[in-house]
Amino acid sequence: MNFQPIVPVGGLTGWVLLNNTLERQTEAFNKSPSIVRDTDYFEQKIGDIRMAEQLVSDRRLLSVALGAFGLSDDLNSQALIQRVLEEGTRDDDALANRLTDERYAKLTDAFGFAEPGLPRTRLEGFAREITDRFRRLEFEVALGQQDESLRLAMNTQRELQDIVTSGEDPDTQWFRIMGNPPLRKVFEVALGLPVSFGQLDIDRQLDTFKAAASSQLGIETLSDLASEERGEEFIRRFLLRDQIASFQVQSSGAIALTLLQSAPSIFRGT
Structure with a gap:
């Protein structure tokens, strides 16, 4: 049975308590049997994946890949995900760029199947990069089952910094x-x-x-x-x-x- 985040209260008080216990709770969560099985499998197998079709054909690999970007609800949308990954983000009319949810573009860029040469799945450290994201987001999902507002707060803490420090123009x-x-x-x-x-x-x-x-x-x-x-x-x-x-x-x-x-x-x- 997976460890479930402990959130005795919600709101501001719950946020303070969560942050005070976050290190211990995430450590316990990351040792959950299903998390260990899924991340070990991904780290062992992803280096052999060279095409988007291979990734979407392996449900266990795809589950971790999508979970790492908050797209777990698309696990049964293999055709959509394969097209997004294969088209990349270089062209303005690529599907990932036309979808309003920017998480598809982030997924696409992370794996790099549309880029020249070998995809990023072959790079040293890539597997751990994805599994680290997967663990963090899976904890947020589990947290959301207890308190959705605290899940949104954790997501904001992670995502907002990436945007506000990107150096992109304000709009x-x-x-x-x-x-x-x-x-x-x-x-x-x-x-x-x-x-x-x-x-x-x-x-x-x-x-x-x-x-x-x-x-x-x-x-x-x-x-x-x-x-x-x-x-x-x-x-x-x-x-x-x-x-x-x-x-x-x-x-x-x-x-x-x-x-x-x-x-x-x-x-x-x-």
């Missing part, structure tokens, strides 16, 4: 946020934006994100979140607003239940 960084569903959700909650605003034109969405970040976070570009302190402040803001929203839903539900319970006596005139 490109925002588009990467918008193309990463878990990160996008965190920003929407932290900035108090309704999910429905995602139906707006993409440029209007960009302007809305930038304006909200400037007025609420006091930042002009995402690079302002590069410091560990500012990044942690942002995560705590997300957790606080998410917790408040949860309390409001619970309170509304309690009020509705009270009204329903009192309805018979009201109709009886008592």
